[in-house]
Amino acid sequence: MYADWPLLSLVIWTPIFGGILVLFAGDKEPSGARKIALVVSLITFLMTLPLYTQFSTSTHLMQFVERHEWIAAFNIEYYLGIDGISMPLILLTSFTTVIVVISAWEVIQYRASQYMAAFLIMEGFMIGTFSALDSILFYIFFEAMLIPMFLVIGIWGGANRIYATLKFFLYTFIGSVLMLVALIYMYAQSGSFAIFDFHHLKLGLTEQILIFLAFLVAFAVKVPMWPVHTWLPDAHVEAPTGGSVILAAIMLKIGGYGFLRFSLPITPDASAELDWLIITMSLTAVVYIGFVALVQRDMKKLIAYSSIAHMGFVTLGFFIVFRIVNSGYGEQGAALALEGGMVQMVSHGFISGAMFLCVGVMYDRMHSRQIADYGGVANTMPVFAAFMVFFAMANAGLPGTSGFVGEFMVILASFKASFWIAFLAALTLILGAAYTLWMIKRVIFGEVANDNVAALTDINKREFLFLALLAIAVLALGLWPDPLVDVMHPTINNLLNHIANPKI
């Protein structure tokens, strides 16, 4: 019944125009702006649901396609469509935006309508990024979403926000400029900006390697991968809670998505050639960053580092496939690795979002993120403590939570590539538990540390609502990941077939 509706356009432009509407509502009556924002985000979320329910799992072809001529002179099109790797991320985006709107409700008093508007507009851009099939359209959304995020950190951020925003902007901007060069080069070769035309474009190995490196810089910064990760802890620390949630839950995923949509299919031979580089960077993220997270004193920094370590599994899962296929033990495991990376992205969206919200809940009361300022929070906030321990366990990859699924899949698959890759990746079992539980021990457990902790009040209904929603998501995905994994199969298998054929 939705077949002839431009659903994707609707879910892109509803939040954008809704955001503009919220801007016009202004701050005279902030509760009005909040209500409009909530309604817009809910409508958008509801509109993304048919993308799942009407999704066909029997084809790898793009679905919900919209294709219109846009800038004919350069053969640029308004070309949208989704498959098994973009659809889950769109749902994640619309779900997380609802959570962010609820979480900001009373907390943001300063320019509340603009804050809400920024997130709604950002939502539209992010969904656009995931559904764009024309590379210039992709590029525009990709760049455009930086602007609201830049403003969110710059206006509602902490004391050192200017340094953080500049670092954030320069890092991501430098990466994306190189990507633009690569896109224009491929346009010159193919006469089209459509991503699928790039997929089938014959490229020599040198060309592929240059293009691969250009994409790598763009996407590695976004993920972020070691060693281009240092913007993330600073950005998180300075960002308001909602900014951190969107940053961790969605924006980082665009890097991972880019690898699947661009790097692997466009430059398969270069990817195979340079997989050692990505695997090294990923494992470094898991191990090196795991150790760094252990010694953090600021909770947000700790979670930011933990994000980098967890995203290491995403890139590891994506680029381990060449070694699995060539392992001599059969090809089984390659799809497991790719799907594991995808599951890890979705799961990390829930868990890191929840962890940042937990820190936000405490920050709103104590105005501190320092672990040393806390201790014994469970005494005064028992319900909150239960949530935080739950999410911490999910962060440590406990089975039954979503945090387990992706890591499990990637570790199992990576064993086929090499014992030592699996060995290093599996170290996360110990390191992840160590940094997460040590923080929990110091913050949540123990005697009440000081008068500020003694004066804490437990979470209210609104806070309970958004933490409970995320807890349900984390649990549901952990207990039954099949509905998520199932929609990916045709797309992932097609991708594997595609990259198995050399382009040279």
Place this chain on the structure above:
Amino acid sequence: MVSMEFIYLAIPLSSLLGALIAGFFGKQIGRSGAHCVTIIGVAVSFVLSLIVLNGIVNEGVAIYNKSVYTWMVSDGIRFEVGFLIDGLTALMMAVVTGVSLMVHIYTIGYMHEDPGYQRFFSYISLFTFSMLMLVMSNNFLQLFFGWEAVGLISYLLIGFWFKKETAIYANMKAFLVNRVGDFGFLLGIAVILMFTGSLDYYEVFDRADVLVSATMQVIPGMDWSVITLACILLFIGAMGKSAQVPLHVWLPDSMEGPTPISALIHAATMVTAGIFMVARMSPLFELSSTALSFVIVIGATTAIFMGLIGIVQNDIKRVVAYSTLSQLGYMTVALGASAYSAAIFHLMTHAFFKALLFLAAGSVIIAMHHEQDIRKMGGLKKYMPITYWVSLVGSLALIGFPGSSGYFSKDAILIAAKNADVWGAGYAYLAVLLGVFVTAFYSFRMFFLVFHGEERMDEHTKSHLHETPAVVTVPLILLAIPSAIIGWFTIDAVLFSDFFDRAIVIFTEHGAMTAVADAFHGSASFVLHGLLPGPTWLAGGGVICAWYIYLKKPQIATDLRNRLGWIYNILDNKYYFDRFNEIVFAGTARGIGQVLWRLGDALMIDGLVVNGSARLVGWISSVARYTQTGYLNHYAFAMISGLILLLGWVVLG
């Protein structure tokens, strides 16, 4: 007739339901509501488990192996949640739910003043659910689920009194040490999946020949047998959960938790999950004698050296904890000797008598107003007769007094170790034989110091001493009965019948169990056999030594300690494992973290590259700024110079 499928599903779910109600609606249903709902839940599980066990033992119900739901399908691999119900599972289910039910009842008395009453009941019921899912699993995925879930609840329960610094240190330590084991376990599962393409037990066992023929180069140039690699990795998981040296360090500290959970989780059930797992994997372990040697050596080391520490402990719960470590070592030795059924048999008898000993210790602790130092006890016999007698039953079972349950299971292990043929079996036999003396010595040292001799407690405590209430003593009595007699009645069925057929596989070249069967001619003659010179005399010697040193001539204990101060120090510091781990592992990890953060992230990447390039851009622009002076003559000069240079290059080049 209700279908068996429904019963199998109801067994774990009724415990889960109790846990959820008590956990989420604890405030609404109140304290009595919480213990009622959880006890009913576990009681249902227990009764149904008995029905299942009875069905398999007496009615020959066929093995059930089916999936409940498909967790995920990826890459053609089915990840399922499902049940495998055979003799091994049914026995474990009955033990787990039985001990759990006793502990639930006991908790009413032990925790009745605690503000976290409902939470506690919710946790222990949730634990029962997780443990049931672990033992009922028919695949590695669910095994790992249960494995980590019991670890989580152990974490929550050790840190139940979360204001206590030692408790929240102990629970983190327990979780992390277990994670080291799980690290190996997960890699072991990965080996199996990648070589057999399945996680289902039966499918993996059917394809085990793939594992045998394959080799892997873990270290370049060295071909390792995949089956050995897989088994050792899996066993590392068992070493964490079942607290085998050197991953045993968490178990003594776990005594920081409330006593009922020490009995349930850290003695009777969870810590035996590793033993259960290896027995379940017997079709794989049988294929690698290298792995079996590894298992038997680790088990023997744990059995003797942890027992020795028990001698110098003064905390009543820690003595029992080291005894648990030592007994887990016995079970592991049995596994390594290919006497899997003997290991499970000892697991069962140990579950009863060790839960009994812990709960009895808890009863003493209640009476002593939470004093746990046995040096401050003594002469409790006359104040607490029930606790006294059940403790005696438990201690006799532990040391293997002829006829008690522990006698049958321990003697089976001793015979098996003697007749085992894998490398390291000689060492193992020596260790478990000496262990018999050590066990008797520390057990009765504690028993005499607590219940006999001089009353060393202060007057205030003494004036309040009395037997604990019925909710405490009734579970003790109910556990004392099987501790005393269950061995006599079940040894034949468990060890020598076809009860474990299909569940446990033993290759004919591993003859330890055959030797045990040859030595067995009915329970009565087995007991008579024990009266001959041998292990029983060693145990008797241990009891007599303990009596002489700690009751008759207490001066000797002091003298010995002074004379053998260095041995005492080594034992008192538990062979320095904790200090080593704290300095080497924890310290190094924090050090590496600091170095990587300060040098790697802050100095190199941010300082040099990021801010460095920003500074470079700034410097270039500050230099470039000097060229923009705004004076026309400067620009004219630059233009003319440039023109001359250009011309010169064109003309001369």
